[in-house]
Amino acid sequence: MKHNALPSFRQRGLSLSSLNVPRRYHLPIILLRTLCLIPSVLGTLYNTQAAWGVPIRDSGGAITLKSTESDYWVANIWCVLAGYWSWILTTSMMRRWLYHYEISNAIVRLITLTVVNWSISAFVCSKIATDRPITIWMTICLILLISNVLKLCFGSSPKYHQKTEDVLQSPVRINLKSTAVKILVLPLTMVTFLTMFVALQQLDQLQYTTSQLMVNQPFGLNYNDLALTTTTSGTTSILILIISSWSSEGFERRQMLRKTALKFIENDNDVAYRFVIGQPPSARTQMLMGPKIETESEMYKDMLLVPASDLRGDKSHKLFEAFRWSNEFKYDYMVKSDDDVFVRWDVVRSELHGLGRKSGYWKGLVYRNMAPDALGADKNMNTDYELPILPVYTSGTMYILSHDVINLIVDIDTPQRFVSAEERNLGIWLFGYDINPIHDFRIQDGNACEADQIAKRFKNKKLRDMQVMYNNVINDRLQCTSLDTTICGLCYPCRGKKNDWRASNLACDQFKGVTDRHPNSYLKVSGANVKDSLEPSMMGKNDAWIIDGLLSQRTSKFSETDDWHLLYWVCWTSDSSTFTDRHWRALELVWVHEPRAVIFMISNTLPDDFFQDYTKAGYEIHVVNFNKDNLLSWNWYFGPGTLDWLNDWDKWETGKFFYWHLTDYIRCLLLYNYGGTYMDMDALWIRVPPDNNLEFIGSDYSSLVSDREWTLDDEGLYLPQGLMRFKRGWALFREMCESAFSSYTYDPECFNCGGPKAITSYVREHQAALELAGFTILPREVLYPASYLEIHRFLSANPLAEQELKTKIVVNSWNIHLFGKMTNHLPIEKGSLVDFVLKRFDLDVPHRDTAAVSTHKKNKIISSTGTWTVPMRLVGPRNYIYRYMSPFTRIPLDSIESRRRALQQPAAGRFQGLDRIYVRGGPSVVSKVKVSLEVAFGKLKIGIPPSPKFTKNTIELKDASQKDINVLLNSLIYSPSPLLAANGGRDRMNVLIEYSNGERDEVLVDVIVVESEEDGDIL
Structure with a gap:
């Protein structure tokens, strides 16, 4: 009989798998074999977590090369390959040991192999930096590859892969070449190909360039020749950094600036400038341009060579190094610009000298709530930033920073973050410092040429136009003479221009800057600052009197004092014959409760002496006659939108709602510019507010279900504009009008779009910030004790009217609004609630009934005696x-x-x-x-x-x-x-x-x- 070389248990025929072990050992052996995957699983989890954490890791910036998200995902592929090869090695060795040894001995060897696998993986991970995940797992894969090759060459036998009876009957040899291709060559080829593909992609997109390693290189050229008047002299000192390049075009632009714009600051000891260039981008560029730049530097002493690459994508790092250099000197303001930008340095210098020294100062063309690809995609930023909006930033055409802001950027322990768009990089650097940039729309990114523009970019083909602009300025001509003025500048009025920046889904706020107004864009971030810092009035420079000593184009005698509440504004745009007795009484009720009140009647129909009977009695009321020309000459507009709307007055005037809309517009402008109380001529005061500093608007409820789309709550609460009291400068009036009364968006057929709907919609979006700043929404009964559907009963005779007035109305209300459109045609009946109000509060100042002129009742005098003489x-x-x-x-x-x-x-x-x-x-x-x-x-x-x-x-x-x-x-x-x-x-x-x-x-x-x-x- 032939001897059976198999262990005794294999002869029992109990094997149910190719492992040829009893069933009770299946689970332990499978678990032991699975343990070989632990290093690969842990590596995959670590790489995945690290990939997700890259944006957070690099938020402070990258000074040395670091792995990107793509590196970690590629490392995961090598982890999978390592796990696969580890599984193949463990399975092969396990089959061999189970064939040659008892199960207990085979299990011991299996555990030993697993521990060795773990140890080698841990050793490799400890010796290679964790920021090099691909290197780690390629090394582990190399070790496993060698192990599997050795196993195939010296340890493979068909008997380890077949069941017992198969081994005895058909000794087939394993095809080592075919096996090696399947388990080694093919997976390795696929993973290597994927790695090479991702690496090539990163060469095109990766922002971590070798220029970031230039931290130890010194500054060059005229870096130490800076001479500025020190800040101890009391003069504001200014340092100008103009970003340039090694290119021949950059050389030409520098020459043009020296012949034009930079002549404005020639021989100024308190202003200095440097053209900033980086390290030569190539040996050829250095050979061609190096001698020219050295000669240029020796001649003009205005070149700064920084330790950063001069490549276009490294502009942010070049700027950062220029900031770092500038921080060594004493100056008050740093102004950054480019070598293709013509800057009115005479204007900039004059304004900064007038401003004096400021801290936390940042000024430029502001972009706010912008998507990363809103004005052109930034691939470098999109790679690592999963942000719906960018931090606030300013256009790189020109911006101004105070010295302390420069110090915040460069004098920090953590490394800075670099993306290719340097203007956006500035926003990232300053994000979190609570420094709000000041918007200056006179700085333009595009091709527009505006009369008051202070910074304009010229393309190379139009570089000679810099000379034209300079000649215009020094010869006292408008700076855009002979230049293209048909293009509308961003944030400028576009009437008569061939383009409109609003068509690009941009909105411009006079104080906040440029935003993306696309209806399908992200949710915008609303700031907590709901009031504007209005430019102070300087008579003879930026302001002129409308009423001498009392009212100017920008402010009033009371606007900046504790008596701001004494200002009252009313509007009248219909004929004087429609000014009835109830309108006279509305004015009287103001003076009954606040005799010091100063009323301004904004009208285009009433003569200046219309209220002379009251002014003789000492009360102050002034008629401010207005028309289109007056509003424009007084600068009574909020921005480019409302300016265009006023210029198109003739176009809108034929609309049936125009004068209602005009009143809506004027009331917002008056409260914004001057503050005080605006009231309709159908508002009857019965009590003054208990607090003179309270800023408020009333509320009412709409009965129309369709209004629920814009009301403050589901019950229809909205904000009428018939009576409002605010201090000057609330941004809601400016933003609301720039939206509703822009030629680009104005709807002459929408009656309510500039009234209650507009202000209620705005407050609905910003209510928390507004109320935190003192914006008070009064309960309905305070200003509107009866709705427009119920107000008629206040004019009807009622035996309980006096009791209702004393016990309910005066207790809860300050004012009764008559809703003129609903009640002007209704008489005030004797014994009505309104009749009792008018009798109780009556100055009895004799005046003419102007409405009588239209009914041929001449010389009718309204007074208690019907004459000019009234007893006290x-x-x-x-x-x-x-x-x-x-x-x-x-x-x-x-x-x-x-x-x-x-x-x-x-x-x-x-x-x-x-x-x-x-x-x-x-x-x-x-x-x-x-x-x-x-x-x-x-x-x-x-x-x-x-x-x-x-x-x-x-x-x-x-x-x-x-x-x-x-x-x-x-x-x-x-x-x-x-x-x-x-x-x-x-x-x-x-x-x-x-x-x-x-x-x-x-x-x-x-x-x-x-x-x-x-x-x-x-x-």
């Missing part, structure tokens, strides 16, 4: 309730209801609303008036002019108008005695007015002192 009457309350609130009483403002109730409360001790004390009628001016004031227990004081507290006082006024008397009475403030404040009670106040002509009137007021409830309840 002192008006005041019978009872006045003083609600005392101790300093310890808490006022909770953490709920909508509590805030609403706080807004509704009158100022303590002030006689407001129905408690108003004032005189009506009487002569316009009286030679002498005696005002006697007395209180039984408490104290009084006069706010204007300020006086100490008193119990009894007599004030004499000479040549006093009705306004003068009412200003004094309006400033009365009552305070209770300590006993009344503690326990409550009654006090008695007496007000007596005596005229020199014998007229006199007296008001006795019963003062009731009560204490507000504890726990912060506001009565």
